Amino acid sequence: MPSSHGYAAHDAHSALIPHQFSRREPGRTEITLEVLFCGVCHSDLHMARNEWGNALYPMVPGHEIVGRVIAAGSGVSKFKTGDIAAVGVIIDSCRHCAPCNRGEEHFCVEGATLTYAMPDRVDGSITMGGYANNYVVDERYAHTVPTHLDLAAVAPLLCAGITTWSPLRHWGAGPGKKVGIVGLGGLGHMGLKFSHSLGAHTVQFTTSERKREDALRLGADDVVLSSDDAQMKAQTSSFDFILDCVSAPHQLDDYLPLLKQDGTLCLVGLPPEPPSFAPFNLIGGRKSVSGSMIGGMPETQEMLDYCGEHNIVADVEVIPIQKINEAFERLLKQDVKYRFTIDMSSLK
Numbered sequence: 455m456p457s458s459h460g461y462a463a464h465d466a467h468s469a470l471i472p473h474q475f476s477r478r479e480p481g482r483t484e485i486t487l488e489v490l491f492c493g494v495c496h497s498d499l500h501m502a503r504n505e506w507g508n509a510l511y512p513m514v515p516g517h518e519i520v521g522r523v524i525a526a527g528s529g530v531s532k533f534k535t536g537d538i539a540a541v542g543v544i545i546d547s548c549r550h551c552a553p554c555n556r557g558e559e560h561f562c563v564e565g566a567t568l569t570y571a572m573p574d575r576v577d578g579s580i581t582m583g584g585y586a587n588n589y590v591v592d593e594r595y596a597h598t599v600p601t602h603l604d605l606a607a608v609a610p611l612l613c614a615g616i617t618t619w620s621p622l623r624h625w626g627a628g629p630g631k632k633v634g635i636v637g638l639g640g641l642g643h644m645g646l647k648f649s650h651s652l653g654a655h656t657v658q659f660t661t662s663e664r665k666r667e668d669a670l671r672l673g674a675d676d677v678v679l680s681s682d683d684a685q686m687k688a689q690t691s692s693f694d695f696i697l698d699c700v701s702a703p704h705q706l707d708d709y710l711p712l713l714k715q716d717g718t719l720c721l722v723g724l725p726p727e728p729p730s731f732a733p734f735n736l737i738g739g740r741k742s743v744s745g746s747m748i749g750g751m752p753e754t755q756e757m758l759d760y761c762g763e764h765n766i767v768a769d770v771e772v773i774p775i776q777k778i779n780e781a782f783e784r785l786l787k788q789d790v791k792y793r794f795t796i797d798m799s800s801l802k
């Protein structure tokens with residue numbers, strides 16, 4: 455059995471500390487990765503502190519994993535030892551329902567298995583995430599990685615990247631479309647890069663004037679200060695699509711009037727309180743409020759391939775694992791541009 459070590463939360467209130475555990479040998483279609491980098495997603499913090507009520511301890515978080523294949527089962531065809539592979543938010547699903555057959559494993563009718571803190575479908579153990587030296591996964595749920603990219607900055611693509619890529623593609627962001635990105639954080643900065651790269655006229659909404667320069671550098675055609683009524687009003691009825699990446703409480707009614715007829719506002723952030731809006735802001739213009747989460751396996755691979763072709767990665771601050779608790783505190787203060795990535799060689 456590959457012996458594993460990483461950093462784990464043992465309850466909702468304590469810091470993450472070093473933790474030893476074991477993973478199974480890779481099965482016929484499974485690979486073992488030596489984890490090289492793991493992104494720090496805001497959900498890691500929510501999960502470690504049991505803010506969604508579904509924590510299982512001890513918990514090794516981490517679902518933005520880039521690693522090197524160090525072992526492969528006899529039936530593995532996509533990878534060989536030494537290859538770079540990536541793993542995101544889900545690592546298994548029923549593999550036979552309609553969404554799974556369509557490659558939308560994240561919508562699996564029986565429920566997908568998450569990368570950490572979920573019972574594993576194969577052996578019943580609790581899944582342990584990527585804040586660790588290794589990971590075992592079926593090749594169906596692992597992705598090939600364009601290796602010319604900075605691998606530390608690839609890691610956040612596996613959650614922040616696909617979470618923004620999928621809705622932008624689904625709602626057709628591209629030339630001739632006007633797209634708004636609300637919030638410039640881990641998710642927002644990826645949405646901005648993708649929307650710009652796909653050719654949409656892209657407007658960044660922010661509450662902070664000091665983010666203007668960064669938004670322009672990351673690809674915004676325009677930046678709108680959402681607290682400025684005149685700036686907001688000037689955007690009325692002009693957007694095909696608005697991607698709302700904000701996880702703090704905010705007013706959807708500020709944004710719905712900015713959509714064109716039949717436009718969509720899509721939520722990918724998770725505010726703690728349910729958002730509300732005035733139905734009048736929807737019916738006049740047949741507008742939609744929608745939501746989206748991560749993406750299926752083919753779509754995730756498509757995103758990684760696109761990032762390889764267009765040299766897109768996340769903006770990251772690389773940290774050693776020993777700084778993970780400090781990074782969680784800084785995440786709460788939005789004190790990161792725009793994603794922490796753990797260099798897992800620091801575990802040794």
Ligand SMILES: [Zn+2]
Pocket residue numbers: 495496497498517543613614
């Ligand atoms: Zn995530």
Ligand SMILES: [Zn+2]
Pocket residue numbers: 547548549550551552553554559561562563564565
């Ligand atoms: Zn399924």
